[in-house]
Amino acid sequence: MSLRDSLPQVKTKLPGAKAAKVLARRADIVPAAIKSIYPVVIERGEGAMIEDVDGNVFLDWIGGVGVMNVGYSQPEVIEAIQQQSEKFCHSMMNITTQKPYIDYAEAIAKVAPVKGGKKQVMFVNSGAEADENAVKIAKGATGRPNIIVFTGAFHGRTTLTMTMTAKKAYATGMGPFPDGVYRAEFPYLYRAPGGLKGKAAIDYYVSQLTSIFETHSPAKYVAAIVFEPVQGEGGFIPAPIEWVKAVRKICDDNGILLVTDEVQTGFGRSGKLFASQYYKEEGCAPDIMTFAKSVAGGMPLSGVVASKAIMDKVPGGTIGGTYCGNAVSCAAALKVLEIMQRDDYPGKALKISKTCMKRFNDWKKKYKVVGDVRGTGAMMGIEFIKGADKEPNAEIVGKIVQAAWEKGLLLESAGTFGNVIRFLCPLCVTDEQLKVGLDIFEESLKACI
Ligand SMILES: Cc1ncc(COP(=O)(O)O)c(C=O)c1O
Structure with missing residues (x-):
């Protein structure tokens, strides 16, 4: 199966041995002020998926922070x-x-x-x-x-x-x-x-x-x-x-x-x-x-x-x-x-939004830490809180991001207080990949409560 149609698969402990070597070189030569969220070293990308240098496959819900709407390595x-x-x-x-x-x-x-x-x-x-x-x-x-x-x-x-x-x-x-x-x-x-x-x-x-x-x-x-x-x-x-x-x-x-x-x-x-x-x-x-x-x-x-x-x-x-x-x-x-x-990418965004918003709104009902769910089309965010006074909950966001990464889903935080998880997945994501991503997200959320 091509990377484009594959599902997340983490085969090594993270980061893997090859990634660890590149990351050590990064630490030596790249200023630390250029921050990085994940110790992931990409080897190639197709559609909504990336493969790292150790052969681990991740579903990317960040897309280079909204750069990959049409997907990685679009052949045309x-x-x-x-x-x-x-x-x-x-x-x-x-x-x-x-x-x-x-x-x-x-x-x-x-x-x-x-x-x-x-x-x-x-x-x-x-x-x-x-x-x-x-x-x-x-x-x-x-x-x-x-x-x-x-x-x-x-x-x-x-x-x-x-x-x-x-x-x-x-x-x-x-x-x-x-x-x-x-x-x-x-x-x-x-x-x-x-x-x-x-x-x-x-x-x-x-x-x-x-x-x-x-x-x-x-x-x-x-x-x-x-x-x-x-x-x-x-x-x-x-x-x-x-x-x-x-x-x-x-x-x-x-x-x-x-x-x-x-x-x-x-x-x-x-x-x-x-x-x-x-x-x-x-x-x-x-x-x-x-x-x-x-x-x-x-x-x-x-x-x-x-x-x-x-x-x-x-x-x-x-x-x-x-x-x-x-x-x-x-x-x-x-x-x-x-x-x-x-290929009507704006239409794809609306379809993705419908699927995700349904799940996100369910989570809002089920999990007290989910304070707000919002967005326009497929630019969606989930705001995490503590208690009735809506105290921003950046701690749980950090934990969810980590837990999802270990299962092969790349998520990124946003917000002045770092308490929002954003959705910027390439719009060419397949229905199956989207469902698997939502499942990993929910599992990670449940594990971090
Ligand atoms: C709304 C908005 N404006 C401007 C920028 C800056 O873009 P760049 O990092 O390409 O300079 C960003 C980057 O994330 C952005 O989200």
Whole structure:
């Protein structure tokens, strides 16, 4: 049976002998500050499965943190990479024009749910670079200096995006930080203050956001409001649509640009190609959207899309870079998009979501430690708690992650307090693999209570 169709199988004690040797070399040569969750050394990957150097097979519910939506080693993507790399790998767009960039930019412009008529696209290499450039584009287009971001946000590790990121463990000792980044409360309904619910909770979060115009920066100096449609590192917290509509209105009333960071939510995961599509359908599409991770099937590529009207205002020379829109990455991305549309990956995400949510909600009824189950499409999180006052339970998350790994399922935590387990499994996972994964998860959960 191919690795693609196989089931988890742990054959050695973990880590195995070969993995242990590579890990010792890692400890010697790779800075410890680049943290790693698992002592797993991957040999190859196919679909939703990876095999380590000792022959152990794992079901991967992390997918390189949302990079592998189309699956490891997708044969058509490999072919696209091979074909382009035989022609040329690199050509800097500031010097010569390369067609894969143009082909993919046109394709993204067609599907990007951002406001405005004609759209334009710029490519970079990582999620952080995309977010940083989105802010530069917003500042260039508005001529305003400030931005508003949110509690729980994660936007990357460059100096600007570290500043935009909420959790300061990602920025320890890295100051001074850029000025003009203000933070409002993200609508984390499960933990709304005073147990506020429904409209009262939304009203609270909206007024908390607008209070920034009084306390930190008048609205006329705010270039952009930036948020993730489902907070990833922050704990898989979806932004409620009523809140998004209110934020859209605040932007419209004050000439502020709305930016959605779809680095993790993007590419089929949410049940749409981009989660912002839900907003477009509700009349609250963003002005600017960033994307990365799963767009190129594992090749490094990210980008920013906005209307030509916005892009035209950005001063020449302020955006770009040597590797922006690498030709091989663009060729891979074009193929990924074709596969996602042809094989209905957003539909697969909704099907996976239905199966998982049923099990997760059962667990919420059965196990007191499961406090909340939430998500959009197949971007799902389970929040673990202690007691009636919902104290975050990171200890049990650590134990479950360890127990599941020993049984061949790779899980990852999320959340400001590390008490959420996230689901980012490749969307090509088979029904049987998904069921086995859910069974391992539940067994591990039961063993850790
Ligand atoms: C929402 C979001 N934005 C930005 C980033 C940063 O992406 P990168 O690590 O590619 O710089 C991430 C990474 O996890 C993310 O989840």
